[in-house]
Amino acid sequence: MPSSKAQRSRRAATLADVGREAGVSAMAASVALNGATTSSRVSDDTRARVLAAAQRLRYRPNATARGLADRRMNTLGLAALLGGDEPNLYFLEVFNGVIKGAAAAGQTVTVFTLDNWAQAQQRIPSFCDGRIDGLILLAPELPVDAVDWLPEHTPVVSVHSNQEIAGIANLESDDEVGAFRMVSHMLGLGHRRILHVGGPTGALGADRRVQGYLRAHADAGLAPPPDHVLRDAFSAEGGSRAIEAWLGRHRGAPLPDAVFAASDAIALGCMERLSARGLRVPADISLVGFDDTLLARSSHMATVRQPLGQLGRRAVEVLTERIGAHRSKTTAGTQRSIVLPTEMVLGQTLAAPRSAALTVA
Amino acid sequence: MPSSKAQRSRRAATLADVGREAGVSAMAASVALNGATTSSRVSDDTRARVLAAAQRLRYRPNATARGLADRRMNTLGLAALLGGDEPNLYFLEVFNGVIKGAAAAGQTVTVFTLDNWAQAQQRIPSFCDGRIDGLILLAPELPVDAVDWLPEHTPVVSVHSNQEIAGIANLESDDEVGAFRMVSHMLGLGHRRILHVGGPTGALGADRRVQGYLRAHADAGLAPPPDHVLRDAFSAEGGSRAIEAWLGRHRGAPLPDAVFAASDAIALGCMERLSARGLRVPADISLVGFDDTLLARSSHMATVRQPLGQLGRRAVEVLTERIGAHRSKTTAGTQRSIVLPTEMVLGQTLAAPRSAALTVA
DNA sequence: TTGAAAGCGCTAACAA
DNA sequence: TTGTTAGCGCTTTCAA
Numbered sequence: 100m101p102s103s104k105a106q107r108s109r110r111a112a113t114l115a116d117v118g119r120e121a122g123v124s125a126m127a128a129s130v131a132l133n134g135a136t137t138s139s140r141v142s143d144d145t146r147a148r149v150l151a152a153a154q155r156l157r158y159r160p161n162a163t164a165r166g167l168a169d170r171r172m173n174t175l176g177l178a179a180l181l182g183g184d185e186p187n188l189y190f191l192e193v194f195n196g197v198i199k200g201a202a203a204a205g206q207t208v209t210v211f212t213l214d215n216w217a218q219a220q221q222r223i224p225s226f227c228d229g230r231i232d233g234l235i236l237l238a239p240e241l242p243v244d245a246v247d248w249l250p251e252h253t254p255v256v257s258v259h260s261n262q263e264i265a266g267i268a269n270l271e272s273d274d275e276v277g278a279f280r281m282v283s284h285m286l287g288l289g290h291r292r293i294l295h296v297g298g299p300t301g302a303l304g305a306d307r308r309v310q311g312y313l314r315a316h317a318d319a320g321l322a323p324p325p326d327h328v329l330r331d332a333f334s335a336e337g338g339s340r341a342i343e344a345w346l347g348r349h350r351g352a353p354l355p356d357a358v359f360a361a362s363d364a365i366a367l368g369c370m371e372r373l374s375a376r377g378l379r380v381p382a383d384i385s386l387v388g389f390d391d392t393l394l395a396r397s398s399h400m401a402t403v404r405q406p407l408g409q410l411g412r413r414a415v416e417v418l419t420e421r422i423g424a425h426r427s428k429t430t431a432g433t434q435r436s437i438v439l440p441t442e443m444v445l446g447q448t449l450a451a452p453r454s455a456a457l458t459v460a
Numbered sequence: 461m462p463s464s465k466a467q468r469s470r471r472a473a474t475l476a477d478v479g480r481e482a483g484v485s486a487m488a489a490s491v492a493l494n495g496a497t498t499s500s501r502v503s504d505d506t507r508a509r510v511l512a513a514a515q516r517l518r519y520r521p522n523a524t525a526r527g528l529a530d531r532r533m534n535t536l537g538l539a540a541l542l543g544g545d546e547p548n549l550y551f552l553e554v555f556n557g558v559i560k561g562a563a564a565a566g567q568t569v570t571v572f573t574l575d576n577w578a579q580a581q582q583r584i585p586s587f588c589d590g591r592i593d594g595l596i597l598l599a600p601e602l603p604v605d606a607v608d609w610l611p612e613h614t615p616v617v618s619v620h621s622n623q624e625i626a627g628i629a630n631l632e633s634d635d636e637v638g639a640f641r642m643v644s645h646m647l648g649l650g651h652r653r654i655l656h657v658g659g660p661t662g663a664l665g666a667d668r669r670v671q672g673y674l675r676a677h678a679d680a681g682l683a684p685p686p687d688h689v690l691r692d693a694f695s696a697e698g699g700s701r702a703i704e705a706w707l708g709r710h711r712g713a714p715l716p717d718a719v720f721a722a723s724d725a726i727a728l729g730c731m732e733r734l735s736a737r738g739l740r741v742p743a744d745i746s747l748v749g750f751d752d753t754l755l756a757r758s759s760h761m762a763t764v765r766q767p768l769g770q771l772g773r774r775a776v777e778v779l780t781e782r783i784g785a786h787r788s789k790t791t792a793g794t795q796r797s798i799v800l801p802t803e804m805v806l807g808q809t810l811a812a813p814r815s816a817a818l819t820v821a
Numbered sequence: 822t823t824g825a826a827a828g829c830g831c832t833a834a835c836a837a
Numbered sequence: 838t839t840g841t842t843a844g845c846g847c848t849t850t851c852a853a
Contacts, residue, residue, distance in 0.1 A: 124823075126825085127822090129848065142822060145822080159585060160589060167528050167829045167848095168848045169847085172524065172591065186549070191549075194547075198542060202573055208571050209568055210568070224518065228523040229472070230535070474830055475830065475831065484840090485841085486831085487831090488839065490832065502839080503838060529830080529844080530845085
């Protein structure tokens with residue numbers, strides 16, 4: 100009397116096992132179990148026997164064997180720099196979109212982490228070794244020689260890449276316009292000394308936000324105050340470090356009316372330092388972030404929304420399309436770049452400038 | 461004159477290609493490229509030729525072929541329920557630990573998402589089809605019949621499982637003690653009407669936090685006020701809904717001195733509702749979360765820290781150990797459960813109870 | 822309708 | 838020191 104446990108073995112059942120159990124060949128079992136896409140069909144009787152046997156044996160087709168034969172794993176790779184101990188919300192938001200998009204496309208997602216961009220050349224090609232059908236690269240600081248070593252046999256799409264690479268579609272958001280609109284809005288509120296705590300030099304998105312900041316001033320016929328653009332890492336630590344250094348350099352100078360940070364994480368770092376000095380946001384100084392990550396939403400921070408989840412979803416769509424084209428040897432559309440719009444989010448950290456004169460303590 | 465581009469083809473180079481290029485057989489190439497673990501060794505000359513050929517061809521061993529032959533993919537699976545549009549910080553923190561641990565162990569991580577626990581029976585076995593060597597299951601609400609269908613051929617460890625399953629190690633944190641200590645501390649501050657907005661019924665961790673809440677009262681010789689324990693989802697929405705309903709039911713009754721939420725996300729939902737009613741935290745009412753996710757850290761919320769990253773890292777360690785045992789057919793240590801300690805985090809949302817009498821508006 | 826055979830790219834035993 | 842062979846589990850022609 101076989102118990103339900105009896106069928107559970109350390110070894111997974113193979114197609115041959117199923118065939119044996121059903122009294123047919125392994126390939127008959129294969130045909131019966133798959134939709135019978137091949138020329139030959141199996142009889143209803145055989146199919147029923149095979150299905151029953153498969154169920155009895157808890158048969159699951161082996162993914163690696165199938166992957167080897169099909170040259171497809173139904174798995175997408177997502178590579179990103181994920182250093183630091185602090186979780187990265189920017190990544191999480193994009194990841195969330197990727198996961199959702201992949202699920203919708205019947206794909207799973209394997210995550211590859213980079214500790215730094217120097218190791219990208221060595222590691223990225225090693226991911227593209229058949230375990231994934233395509234790769235999504237969060238690439239704000241991809242080395243410039245990437246074009247030489249990115250593998251050609253695995254389709255790649257990038258998100259927020261800092262460079263155009265032939266054959267690689269890039270997804271990004273309208274950073275410059277987002278920054279321009281927000282800073283214009285701030286200028287419209289009367290802010291004049293707007294300190295921009297920007298992202299790292301070399302990150303295209305960070306550069307574009309600086310450009311938006313500058314263009315907003317130019318458009319308003321204003322010159323940004325000198326030394327009001329800082330550059331540091333896209334992290335709370337970066338923001339904290341940058342603003343603290345700036346405040347140290349500017350003792351006795353007028354306190355900025357507002358801080359425009361190039362990311363929510365940077366904004367949070369700034370917020371910490373400002374609060375530590377007893378400054379109230381937004382009564383004494385306004386604070387604006389960029390991204391609209393969960394951090395901004397939960398703290399009602401004013402920010403520029405990037406549709407990060409959408410970027411992830413779209414990346415999956417574009418990638419699966421490329422994979423299809425790659426398989427059918429079609430030339431993939433040479434679409435350069437997909438740009439999604441940003442949106443202003445007016446939270447509780449942006450108000451009209453203070454009337455009192457405050458100086459840096 | 462071959463350009464650097466010439467070697468880049470749509471097709472990845474195979475071992476046979478390398479052998480051909482080097483003028484040796486494919487297996488000689490294999491032996492030369494791998495550490496030569498087999499009996500036979502290759503001559504230095506052959507090895508050099510093979511290595512050169514491999515480099516020229518940008519050869520990367522195919523992971524699926526290797527996986528099929530070796531029965532190992534060096535990939536760990538991470539399965540979790542990831543519904544909702546809002547990113548899940550609890551998941552992110554554990555995930556971060558898993559990623560780090562996996563990187564340290566030379567493994568990559570594939571993420572499988574469940575939309576609901578009903579589909580677990582169908583989907584979880586389908587992940588264990590050779591593409592992963594082992595599975596980490598975030599399983600707060602695993603169906604009770606899981607023992608019947610969890611595959612035996614793939615090692616599994618669970619995190620925060622709601623049940624003990626033979627052969628599956630579980631990692632969790634000391635929820636009951638964490639809740640007990642925090643509530644005891646709150647009672648010590650003078651709080652008497654502590655509203656516990658708990659997690660879902662059926663989640664063991666949520667139950668344990670309720671138990672800690674109750675034991676703290678019992679230990680202090682106090683009876684918790686009636687109808688002061690709520691249960692809803694582990695999310696901001698759950699917290700928001702639960703507390704709003706409670707406030708609706710208790711118009712005119714005394715406002716609680718404090719809210720003890722079973723997660724940071726729940727706490728955030730409560731915070732939103734309280735703020736919306738013009739209540740100040742902690743001046744009018746204290747608020748305490750659970751988890752110490754990034755959300756709590758960034759908002760300086762009082763909370764009970766669970767070492768989520770550590771749970772992830774340890775899960776990887778235990779899992780890789782199990783995988784090793786599985787391979788060598790050793791009986792894995794029948795270690796039941798690994799419990800990591802929690803820690804109180806006294807943030808800025810917990811203060812002494814208000815002196816004024818406030819009622820629910 | 823069914824079975825036999827080849828091959829996906831690699832590893833590992835066995836011969837030479 | 839090398840090449841040959843077989844096989845991992847599956848899919849897919851091609852014959853029967």
